Amino acid sequence: MLSENELIQIRRHLHQIPELALKEYETHAYLLQVIAQLQTDYMEVQTPAELPTALLVLIKGTAPQRTIGYRTDIDALPVTEATGLPFTSQHPGVMHACGHDIHMTVALGVLSYFASHQPKDNLLFFFQPAEESENGGKLAYERGIFNGQWRPDEFYGLHDNPDLPAGAIGCRMGTLFAGTTELNIDIEGQGGHAAFPQDANDAVVAMATLVTQIQTIVSRNIDPIQSGVVTIGKVEAGTIRNVIAGHARLEGTIRGLTQEMLLKIDDRLRALCQGLEVSFGVKVELELNQGGYWPVENNPALTKRFINYMQTAPGVNFIETKPAMTGEDFGYLLAKFPGTMFWLGVEDDAQLHSATLTPKEASIQRGVTAITGFLTARMNEK
Numbered sequence: 001m002l003s004e005n006e007l008i009q010i011r012r013h014l015h016q017i018p019e020l021a022l023k024e025y026e027t028h029a030y031l032l033q034v035i036a037q038l039q040t041d042y043m044e045v046q047t048p049a050e051l052p053t054a055l056l057v058l059i060k061g062t063a064p065q066r067t068i069g070y071r072t073d074i075d076a077l078p079v080t081e082a083t084g085l086p087f088t089s090q091h092p093g094v095m096h097a098c099g100h101d102i103h104m105t106v107a108l109g110v111l112s113y114f115a116s117h118q119p120k121d122n123l124l125f126f127f128q129p130a131e132e133s134e135n136g137g138k139l140a141y142e143r144g145i146f147n148g149q150w151r152p153d154e155f156y157g158l159h160d161n162p163d164l165p166a167g168a169i170g171c172r173m174g175t176l177f178a179g180t181t182e183l184n185i186d187i188e189g190q191g192g193h194a195a196f197p198q199d200a201n202d203a204v205v206a207m208a209t210l211v212t213q214i215q216t217i218v219s220r221n222i223d224p225i226q227s228g229v230v231t232i233g234k235v236e237a238g239t240i241r242n243v244i245a246g247h248a249r250l251e252g253t254i255r256g257l258t259q260e261m262l263l264k265i266d267d268r269l270r271a272l273c274q275g276l277e278v279s280f281g282v283k284v285e286l287e288l289n290q291g292g293y294w295p296v297e298n299n300p301a302l303t304k305r306f307i308n309y310m311q312t313a314p315g316v317n318f319i320e321t322k323p324a325m326t327g328e329d330f331g332y333l334l335a336k337f338p339g340t341m342f343w344l345g346v347e348d349d350a351q352l353h354s355a356t357l358t359p360k361e362a363s364i365q366r367g368v369t370a371i372t373g374f375l376t377a378r379m380n381e382k
């Protein structure tokens with residue numbers, strides 16, 4: 001079983017080798033190396049050919065009634081790290097800014113416990129690529145990697161949370177995370193000389209107007225008692241100060257706690273894009289892609305058990321949380337397999353996706369202890 005100190009060294013190594021969605025080859029190789037040291041005769045490891053940076057590890061139980069799945073994501077973000085940590089990212093422009101290094105380490109800690117204490121039920125660990133983009137969970141499901149002995153009867157997974165105390169477990173009945181839709185908008189106008197706007201059709205002015213109009217969707221079109229978010233995270237236009245840009249592109253994300261909310265926001269976006277074509281004489285292409293980022297809906301019966309355990313287990317700091325507007329493609333897997341997603345507190349002033357995110361490492365061992373305790377208790381239930 002991996003000690004707390006060994007887990008911290010593993011986390012620091014993973015932190016130095018962050019990789020973007022579907023390119024997690026070095027991470028995959030390192031995970032395999034750690035897992036090989038934990039190998040027992042009741043463990044099977046598989047790299048699915050259909051998704052080559054994913055990893056499945058099955059620990060066979062002594063008297064299995066079910067296969068319990070535990071999922072961790074493994075990808076990182078295109079963020080330039082600014083933590084100044086001695087174990088900072090060695091991959092320029094890429095960082096574990098969402099804490100997936102912590103997620104993987106906790107999963108390895110739980111795996112190492114059951115590799116040396118054979119469980120009663122089967123335990124399936126799924127190291128999933130591409131959570132931040134590219135729909136790794138959906139791809140895994142659609143490409144059929146959860147077949148035969150690799151199919152979980154129920155699934156659990158966590159996300160780190162800087163707003164909660166280190167090691168605290170947060171969860172709620174019902175919806176934990178929003179569904180998200182990625183949006184891309186291309187605006188085609190007419191380029192020209194900066195001095196002769198009358199002969200051009202400025203895509204920058206059309207784009208700026210659209211960005212402002214988009215702000216009215218949440219403020220004016222949705223019920224204030226409900227929730228929605230539209231964030232434009234990236235804008236691109238132009239080449240130099242004295243050339244009017246003929247093309248502009250916006251990239252953003254839509255968030256809603258229900259599918260109805262997401263579809264309503266989609267409709268308003270379509271209408272605003274059509275209006276922009278009329279009012280500015282530009283051509284607008286709107287692309288909406290929800291992929292696997294469905295709302296994360298916790299299964300009522302399993303989540304009740306999970307919360308009961310965490311509320312009463314000695315040494316676990318359980319906090320009931322509100323729904324969050326973060327997205328997670330575990331939402332897709334929870335629509336296919338019953339299960340529970342929960343938070344692990346990592347206590348930091350920086351937010352997720354920030355270049356200075358520095359999760360507290362004390363959360364790792366506390367998370368491992370809470371999760372191994374829960375899984376053991378779950379295996380003793382009918």
Ligand SMILES: CC(=O)N[C@@H](CCC[C@H](N)C(=O)O)C(=O)O
Pocket residue numbers: 098131132133134159180181182252253254293325326327328329352
């Ligand atoms: C926990 C977290 O931060 N998840 C990501 C999920 C990305 C969703 C998708 N690529 C999108 O941008 O809509 C998040 O940004 O919430």
